[in-house]
Amino acid sequence: xxxxxxxxxxxxxxxxxxxxxxxxxxxxxxxxxxxxxxxxxxxxxxxxxxxxxxxxxxxxxxxxxxxxxxxxxxxxxxxxxxxxxxxxxxxxxxxxxxxx
Amino acid sequence: xxxxxxxxxxxxxxxxxxxxxxxxxxxxxxxxxxxxxxxxxxxxxxxxxxxxxxxxxxxxxxxxxxxxxxxxxxxxxxxxxxxxxxxxxxxxxxxxxxxxxxxxxxxxxxxxxxxxxxxxxxxxxxxxxxxxxxxxxxxxxxxxxxxxxxxxxxxxxxxxxxxxxxxxx
Numbered sequence: 653x654x655x656x657x658x659x660x661x662x663x664x665x666x667x668x669x670x671x672x673x674x675x676x677x678x679x680x681x682x683x684x685x686x687x688x689x690x691x692x693x694x695x696x697x698x699x700x701x702x703x704x705x706x707x708x709x710x711x712x713x714x715x716x717x718x719x720x721x722x723x724x725x726x727x728x729x730x731x732x733x734x735x736x737x738x739x740x741x742x743x744x745x746x747x748x749x750x751x752x
Numbered sequence: 753x754x755x756x757x758x759x760x761x762x763x764x765x766x767x768x769x770x771x772x773x774x775x776x777x778x779x780x781x782x783x784x785x786x787x788x789x790x791x792x793x794x795x796x797x798x799x800x801x802x803x804x805x806x807x808x809x810x811x812x813x814x815x816x817x818x819x820x821x822x823x824x825x826x827x828x829x830x831x832x833x834x835x836x837x838x839x840x841x842x843x844x845x846x847x848x849x850x851x852x853x854x855x856x857x858x859x860x861x862x863x864x865x866x867x868x869x870x871x872x873x874x875x876x877x878x879x880x881x882x883x884x885x886x887x888x889x890x891x892x893x894x895x896x897x898x899x900x901x902x903x904x905x906x907x908x909x910x911x912x913x914x915x916x917x918x919x920x921x
Contacts, residue, residue: 654756654800656869660862662764662797666771668855673775675847681825682780685787688818689771692794703801706870708881711806712890715882718806718813719897723904725818729825730911736829737914745842 659700667693680732680742684725691721760800767793780830784822791815805879 666689673686695714702710736742770789777783791814798807886894 654760656867657863658760658764659797659801661859662767664855664858664862665768667858668851669768669771669775671851671854672847675850676842676844677775678842679780681822681829682774682783684825685774685783685822688787688814688822689774689790692791692814696794696797699798699801699803699806701867703803704867704869706872708878708885711803711878711882712885714803714806715809715886716893716897718809719901722813722817723900725821726904726908727911729821730908732825733828734911742829 656700656704659704660697663693663696663700666690666696678743678745680735680744681729683744684728684732687728688721688725691717756800760797763793763796763800766790767797780826784819784826787822788815788819791819802875802878804877805882 670686670688670690670693673689674683677683677686695717698710698714698717702708702714732742735747739747741747767790770786770793773786774783774790777786791810795807795810795815798804798810
């Protein structure tokens with residue numbers, strides 16, 4: 653029998669892996685993929701609670717979270733491509749127009 | 753150990769292993785392809801949680817849409833010299849400490865939460881219930897999500913097409 657704690661622990665580990673990726677990588681697209689990992693971890697938590705508590709409203713929330721993730725992917729990659737066109741790099745340590 | 757537990761362990765291993773490859777791989781194409789296995793593993797876990805509609809949506813939106821977008825982004829932005837950074841990672845020690853602390857705190861909070869679990873006797877498919885709810889209780893949110901997607905599409909087109917502004921400096 654599956655238990656709720658297993659799914660929650662799995663999504664916590666997935667979220668932590670995504671955190672490592674966001675904090676350590678320098679390529680903007682890899683950071684982007686790590687953000688997607690963290691979004692998936694949160695969605696997995698919501699679906700696990702929704703399934704184990706017998707309440708389907710959590711799945712509606714995951715559905716809208718998917719919508720926002722799709723919009724974020726489109727706009728985020730457009731921003732990355734625009735930055736690459738201006739700076740010829742996606743290395744976030746070399747994009748320092750607003751730093752001093 | 754029953755079949756569901758074995759399937760859970762297999763899909764959990766696939767998900768976490770390929771997520772680690774996404775984060776730690778030097779090659780960005782390998783990272784993008786192992787992100788596909790992570791997303792498929794999460795979709796399989798949705799099936800184990802009786803969320804059939806969300807599993808199908810996960811496959812369609814993430815694997816079919818977002819992953820293709822990411823691969824296009826990889827192709828458009830990596831021109832040989834950006835494939836391998838000499839130092840692909842920065843701040844490994846503080847980031848590792850922070851994420852391990854986050855994982856431990858999350859697992860502690862989850863395992864000591866005392867969640868009330870409701871035993872559902874009979875599982876049906878969720879498509880009918882989700883559709884009815886989206887068209888009644890969540891109709892306004894549904895429309896707002898559609899407008900959000902439209903705005904995102906227009907914004908992405910405007911940002912990624914080459915504007916005819918003179919950028920001399």
